[in-house]
Amino acid sequence: MNEDSLYIERFLSGENSAFEALVRKYQNRVLNIVYSLIGKDRESEDIVQDVFLKVYHGLESFNGRSRFSTWLYRITVNTTYDFLRRRRRFISDELTIEKTASGYGGPQEELLEKEKQELLKKALGNVPLKYRAALVLRDIEGLDYTTIAQVLHCRLGTVESRIYRGRQILKQELFRWRGEAL
């Protein structure tokens, strides 16, 4: 039995601290998936709270057929999708970076790390959500294709093409703002 299953068993027999151990273990991973998908601090934290509340109330019906982490990531992605559906918008100040980014030095000059991160965030915001999700699960969370397929409820080939397309679009977006792909 792995660590997560032990925590779940202990939680189901009434030990709340076991649930909190799961939260501590996964909180930053969930946060970084959400943050990479929506690009907003405050909202990301709220979504992370919602995700773990769903886990708290749903653990009893978790059947253990998939790994806990896969189930958790599925809840994470779905909760974030719901949020985005309600909001219908991603990063709103996307256009403000467009001009300022090219105003900083020439292509040879090193971009400050903060700027680079900001640019990456904006570029990512222009990658369609279904590609973005696959990309984030792969490169931010480091999941393998099979797990990504389980989380996103799609076929392995679909995961592969979404990741490929996602990277291409990301490259184009960075090029559009920077004149080169960083």
Add this chain to the structure above:
Amino acid sequence: MNQCKRVKRLLSRYLDQEADDKEVIFVKGHLAGCPFCSEEYSGLLRIKRLFAAKERKVLPADYLVSRLRERIAASRQEEERFSLVSGMARLSLRLIPVPVTVIAISLLFMALTLQQRASEFSIEEHILSGDPTTIETAARVILQRTN
């Protein structure tokens, strides 16, 4: 050209170490001799590295746990309040027969009293009527008084 198409299809799998041995050999061999695919590959690799190095957010150690404790406690209170309200609603539904019965009994009682009033038999009326006093009339008078 056909090979380029096949390689492009395999590139992300190759990049993510998801390709099998045969595919790896094929892609490697092709990239060594094709500048177009090789350029595509290094572009994607750069993006993958850049993205994987994206800054990570870190929550303060106990921040989330304590926020969750608050929210779980709040939702439990809400649940209890809800169950109290619904419990009261259920109780009042169960108690509905009581006032209904009381009202029904009162209505019946009032009807009987009115009926009795109509057939009230007073001793004064009997004396004035000059009718002979029989056992029957005496009994009626006594019953009337005790009622």
